[in-house]
Amino acid sequence: MNGLSYTNVPEEEKNLYLFGGQELQPEFGLDWYSFEFRNYDPQLGRFHVIDPMIEKHYDYSGYAYVYNNPINLVDPFGLDTTFADNNAKVAFDNTYSQTEAGIERLNKKKDKIKSKLEAKTTSKKLIRKYRRTSNKLHALNEVKGVLDNAITSSMEYHFISLPSNEFVLSGGTSNMNFTENRYEIRFVNGSSAGETVSHESTHGLQYETGSLGLIENFNTGKGDLVDYSYGHELEAFTIGKSFTKYTKKHSTRINQKRLMKMIIKKYKDRNITNHSF
DSSP: OHHHHOOOSOGGGOOOBOGGGOEEEOGGGOOEEEOSSSEEETTTTEESSOOTTGGGOTTSOTTOSGGGOTTTOBOTTSSSEEESSHHHHHHHHHHHHHHHHHHHHHHHHHHHHHHHHHHOTTOHHHHHHHHHHHHHHHHHHHHHHHHHHHHHOSSOEEEEEEOTTSOOGGGEEEEEETTTTEEEEEEEOSTTHHHHHHHHHHHHHHHHTTSSEEEEOTTTSBEEEEEOBHHHHHHHHHHHHHHHHHTSSSOOOOOHHHHHHHHHHHHTTSOOSBOOO
């Protein structure tokens, strides 16, 4: 529909990342936006593919965008991950892109070491380096798995950014909002946002799989912990620290014993129902 989207700008100078930060696809003059799982037509204000999560939202059109409320909500993937504000979306997108970049970098490093090993198989130093790189790559892939789950899960993940001057223990918190039927993640929007997003998304996955027990509190509409151990925090901290450490070019390994001591000290007086790992 060139009449609605025509601009007198050279093709090579056009910015194709516009609405929602998604790529405009000008092929065949359709001018749809690619939201990964669905294509969005801004001229109609509708998707041309039904919402994969429509069974959860039967009272809304399967072709609508964010409950017809684009002022307060965004949906960058065309699925069911929602954001309370643009800062939350940017923080999640940055966390995801940094994780992908880290995986790509470690894969290249691993292949380079492998090539050297093929020429010099007896080098113990190279073997140790290869193993360390493989372990870091595995850890970062686990981070990506947690983030992917937040995107593709049948349970809605709702991210809320908090001002950088707001104090929150551990930089963030998360809980099931039974009233809204979604898992809400709150995090301080600062330099450690990526670590907190990864950490709290891990708790969401723990709840989904039944590992972390939450029961609805009918007075608050939120979840009360009924099965919560040091082990849940160890897993979440490991994922968060893996993001922080292994997305950097030079990083040291995570010290699990030190992490366990920190968790015991930090959480011994909190509502832990199982004081074990």
